[in-house]
Amino acid sequence: QKEVEQNSGPLSVPEGAIASLNCTYSDRGSQSFFWYRQYSGKSPELIMFIYSNGDKEDGRFTAQLNKASQYVSLLIRDSQPSDSATYLCAVNQEGGSEKLVFGKGTKLTVNP
């Protein structure tokens, strides 16, 4: 059973701080890694994807991937109250499948 694990939280950070969200996955053959943001009552929105080991930065967001440790993280710098949402980690299955396995999500609250 391929699994993606996330700390369910809630994770609470003050406005302006760095929020760090973590995810581990069990399928060593996974090649693509995604972070989605889901506001309450809304559908998930793709905010970052990463395919290679290392860091990938996009604005205030940085995704980090370590395939040897089967670990992917998302850093949000200068957190804003509007970042308060549930963040879903998703990993594709072995062989480059389009099908994703989702974690249960980490609820982030940014306090003004």
Add this chain to the structure above:
Amino acid sequence: GAVVSQHPSWVICKSGTSVKIECRSLDFQATTMFWYRQFPKQSLMLMATSNEGSKATYEQGVEKDKFLINHASLTLSTLTVTSAHPEDSSFYICSASSHGTSGTSYEQYFGPGTRLTVT
């Protein structure tokens, strides 16, 4: 990013009736679309994978005769909930797969979802 639409955004129907939900990729062709269901405060549950021109692949425990999926074109997939019952009330979300920037990867973009209430 790629845009996916869903219609209707919400629907209320009576028990025993059928409801059709449409999912469209607006600015790209999607060979694969996915249908998810999400109950309040729970995680996404994949129901089925839909490929254009072929039968959908259902996840274990999902009744294919109850949840009919048709993927008629590269931009349209439909989910029909047949003989709906109150326990089918949920948030149904589709996603469409777009070929990624790396050449071999795919990125999944979600529609806004359809909230179904069966009375």
